[in-house]
Structures are given as structure tokens and as C-alpha cells.
Amino acid sequence: MCNQTVCxxxxxxxxxxxxxxxxxxxxxxxxxVHPPRALFVPFKHGYPLDAPGDPARQAAVIExxxxxxxxxxxxxxxxxxxxxx
Amino acid sequence: MGDTSxxxxxxxxxxxxYPWRKIDPVPWTPLKKPLSxxxxxxxxxxxxxVPGQQPFDESFKGGDPSFREIPANCQTKTLLETHRSESFxxxxxxxxxxxxxxxxxxxxxxxxxxxxxVNHRHLSCMGSITAPGRLIVNTAPPAAKLLVEDxxxxxxxxxx
Numbered sequence: 203m204c205n206q207t208v209c210x211x212x213x214x215x216x217x218x219x220x221x222x223x224x225x226x227x228x229x230x231x232x233x234x235v236h237p238p239r240a241l242f243v244p245f246k247h248g249y250p251l252d253a254p255g256d257p258a259r260q261a262a263v264i265e266x267x268x269x270x271x272x273x274x275x276x277x278x279x280x281x282x283x284x285x286x287x
Numbered sequence: 288m289g290d291t292s293x294x295x296x297x298x299x300x301x302x303x304x305y306p307w308r309k310i311d312p313v314p315w316t317p318l319k320k321p322l323s324x325x326x327x328x329x330x331x332x333x334x335x336x337v338p339g340q341q342p343f344d345e346s347f348k349g350g351d352p353s354f355r356e357i358p359a360n361c362q363t364k365t366l367l368e369t370h371r372s373e374s375f376x377x378x379x380x381x382x383x384x385x386x387x388x389x390x391x392x393x394x395x396x397x398x399x400x401x402x403x404x405v406n407h408r409h410l411s412c413m414g415s416i417t418a419p420g421r422l423i424v425n426t427a428p429p430a431a432k433l434l435v436e437d438x439x440x441x442x443x444x445x446x447x
Contacts, residue, residue: 203350204332204372204414204446206307207422211330211412212444214427216314218435220328224444228290234307238315247293247375250445251392254383260392264443268401271318271441278313 204247209237223267225250229281236279241267243284252286262287294374308419318441325440327396328406329357332414333380333387333447334370337361342369349418354430355411363391372415375447387447406439414446 205228212222216238223239226232227247232240243263245252251260266284270276291299318325334343336355344351357366366384368377380386390409396402410430416422434442 203416207332207350207412207414207416207419208330208444208446209310210308210419210423211332211410211427211430212442213310213314214423214431215330215434215442216316218428218431219316220431220434220439221316221318221441222444223441225446227446231307234309236310236313238310238313248377248447249379249386250447251386251389254379254386257385257392257395260385260389261395264389264392264396265401267443268322268396272322274317278315279310 205231206235209235209240212237221271223270225263225267232281238278239270239276239280241270241282241284244286298374320440322402322441323400324403326404326406326438327393327402328434328437328439328442329388329390329393329409330412330442330444331388332412332445334368334413335366335384335388335411336369338365338367342367343413345371349421350416351413352416352419352422352426353412354426356433357388357409357411359390359405359407359409361390370413370415370447380447387445389445393443406434406437408433408437410434
């Protein structure tokens with residue numbers, strides 16, 4: 203349910219003029235709920251930014267999310283897969 | 288791999304029949320300026336609170352729809368995770384809250400100039416909300432308004 207919750211909060215933030223990107227751990231939830239921008243990550247629940255105690259891997263996920271905010275070609279709803287290095 | 292195979296049969300059956308809330312129309316706010324000039328806020332559904340704050344209420348029928356404000360200058364190691372779901376492994380984010388509330392990572396981004404600034408407060412909620420009507424109508428709008436009043440430009444939202 204966490205995946206849906208952040209999608210719904212993102213929608214409200216966008217309605218109020220804040221650009222958002224959500225991490226998603228279940229691709230099918232993003233496909234059904236339609237958050238404005240979603241980055242699907244292939245990690246297990248509880249590990250949305252990949253690995254505890256590993257700043258580089260966490261930062262890599264965040265950077266991929268930020269790039270979605272910067273991509274002028276995206277349209278709503280935008281869903282991208284994170285490709286872990 | 289994040290898929291429903293991690294969950295118990297009971298949870299999988301619940302999710303299979305769950306009426307997901309489709310956002311329609313999908314709101315869209317394009318980035319108005321370079322990220323290097325944007326103020327960023329976090330929203331995490333991991334149920335983190337700072338010491339002294341009321342924990343999220345797992346007994347709330349349909350899921351606790353409330354929010355907590357997490358100050359940007361919080362001590363990351365002192366964040367208390369009050370998400371009670373038994374459907375996932377909590378040990379990673381208990382070991383390192385940045386895994387689901389990456390406050391240290393976004394401070395590093397601000398220092399590096401990748402983003403303009405880190406907002407002085409962030410939002411925490413407890414994601415196990417099966418009946419999200421109160422979240423949509425009652426709690427998310429005023430929570431979002433706080434960030435608007437702060438001049439936040441972009442938000443990164445992290446589930447668990």
C-alpha cells in the first residue's frame with residue numbers, strides 16, 4: 203500500500219504546483235494508479251534506495267529520479283525503469 | 288526484486304482484489320527552473336518520527352492518514368521507524384534510515400550544487416493505508432500546503 207500512498211500524495215503536491223517524482227517498488231501499482239512521474243526500482247520492499255549504508259548506490263537511485271524531473275520529453279503519467287549498475 | 292511474491296498468500300490475495308485508486312486526471316507540474324536552483328523536500332511513507340513525536344497508529348482502521356513533519360536538521364540515526372507492517376523486512380532502514388528517508392543524500396546534493404537547497408522540513412507518513420479517502424481529502428492537501436508555503440519546488444517521494 204505504501205506505493206499507492208506516495209502516488210496519491212504526489213498527485214496532491216502536483217495539484218498545488220510542486221513537481222514530483224515517486225519511487226515505486228511494484229510496477230503494476232504505478233501502472234494502475236498513474237502517479238505523475240514514477241521510477242520503478244527492482245529492489246525488495248523495505249529497500250527502496252537499494253542498500254543500507256551504501257551512499258553511492260542510494261545516490262544513484264536518487265539521481266535517476268531527479269533526471270525524470272529534468273526530462274522535458276516526459277508526459278503524464280511517466281513511468282521509467284531504474285537500471286541498476 | 289520488488290514484487291508481490293515477497294508477501295504472504297493472504298496479502299497477495301488482498302492485493303489481487305484491491306481497488307487501486309487511479310489518479311485521473313493526472314496533474315502535471317513541469318520543472319520551472321534548473322534543479323540547481325530548486326528547493327527539495329522529501330516525503331517518506333516509512334513511518335519515521337523524531338523522538339518525542341506521536342508514533343503512527345497501526346490500529347487505525349483503513350490506515351493512519353496523518354503526517355509528521357521531520358526537520359531537516361534531525362539526527363538521522365535518532366529517527367524512529369514506526370511502520371508496523373509485517374509484509375517487508377525492516378532491518379535495512381533501521382540500520383540506515385537513509386534507505387527510505389534519504390536526508391543525508393539530499394544534503395550532499397545541495398552541497399554539491401546538484402539541487403538548490405534542502406527544505407527545512409520534510410513529510411513522513413505511514414504507508415499502509417488501505418482506505419485512502421481521508422488521506423486524499425483531509426490530510427494530504429494541508430500537508431502539501433506546508434511545502435508550498437515553504438517555497439518547495441520539487442519533492443522526492445519514497446515508499447517502503
